[in-house]
Amino acid sequence: MTYGLQDLLERMDHNLAEHACHLHRTHAPMTVEESADILISDSGLADDTFNIVARARFTEQTAAARIDDVIAATRATKRPFSWWVGPTSTPNDLSQLLVKAGLPASDPESAMWIDLNETVNPTADNVPQLRVDMATEPKHLVDYAAVLGHGWDPPSTTLPEFVTRTADAALLDSCPAHYLVGYVDGEPMATAEVFLSAGVAGIYAVMTAATHRRRGFGTSMMAAALELARAYDHPIVVLQASAEGEQLYRTLGFHTSGAYLEHPIR
Template sequence: MESLDTVLAAHRAYLLGWNVGASGGPDLLTYRSEVPHAPLNGVLRVTGCAPRDALVEACHRLHGVPRIWWAGPDSDPGTAEGLLSLGAVEVARLPIMTTTTGRATVAPTPAGLRISESTDPHEFVPAYARVSGIPPEGVPAAIDREKAFTGDGTVIRLAGRFEDGRIAGTAVAWLSHGLVTLYFVGTQPEHRRRGVGAAMTAAALDLARERGVRTAALTSTAAGESLYGRLGFGTVGRFRLLSF
């Protein structure tokens, strides 16, 4: 199992792949995608930088886009509290979860669901945007950023489809730093409660295992923590997501 530091480095590398602005140095690492969706713009880490100074600089770099602060184990202790004292609002606490690809619980594939790689962002992005909170007016920018994505790793976009051929579920497998990290695991509302999300997760883990990757990681919502726990993931840390 890879260390938490490695898991966090892979997470930073993925979000920096969306960046079109100045990311700064390791003391204040930011990313800006221009997509009007807070998780796709923000502050990844604060180390050795006073919260007030970090806030001033981050507001300058991220002016004009919704954004979040990932206050997690890779930031200085007390970062969240310091930002809260400056007026930040905590919007979520997200568990950081990992598993070994060879030991994850097998999830059955729903009857009729076919999972394959998607290479068409014009189809794939609207599907995950619908369930991840990206507004319709932000979809064109997200498509552009997916087309231009550059990062220290490999992105594989998986789409699950039933007989009608339309995307029912999505998952992004990010292969970087020796592990696979999952993003945009989602199910279209009309196909929920059929095991699609679990099947998409299992397909991503199978893909990683076939490539010799032993560790899988993801950042879950609080509501999804029990679901991923049943699939064999364990919580190894938490992010506190903050907003101003």
């Protein structure tokens, strides 16, 4: 592995935080508040998918006061937020402190990584009926949002609006995000995203339409995402996985090193 484990986890956390805010930076009234010890990304939408608190670097002495500050600031917006706590968040008991402050924790998601230079053929079997395209025009992003939004429970009504607002930046050659859409007979049925930041490729939004699950589309989308990361010379690939997803990613050669917890702020 190119990086030491602690360095890798720091890069993973940076990738997640930047993924949460990179489109916000140039789309007012979206905002990004970033200091040495916290990042707060606010889309202006009433959806905690796009309103994120991340990269907490509090000390034991400052944690209680800073937690109160962040909760007050986010609640003042009257919009929901999600606070992500990862393996490098500090202090080490941050998640417990957030629970004490009234922010319950979700089920943990595994922090996973793979080094494509040390893995033999980390690809899935090809699914002939699935055509995978990288988004190069607004229609691709509309299709991406349709599949991903309907895959959430409940389905997202704000994802199409977010995609519409940010499509211009998302389709720039300089954008670190690369969106993949899987089509069956011309209809969008699966998604994945590859986000290049902090020297690693983050994999996000691996989703298959409910009508087409358990046909190998998810593994094929992951294979396409890994191939894209390799093509962009980012052999270290990271992701956050549910308990169900972790089993799939292990079969592709991913390792688990810690976990992420999501704390909703309502």
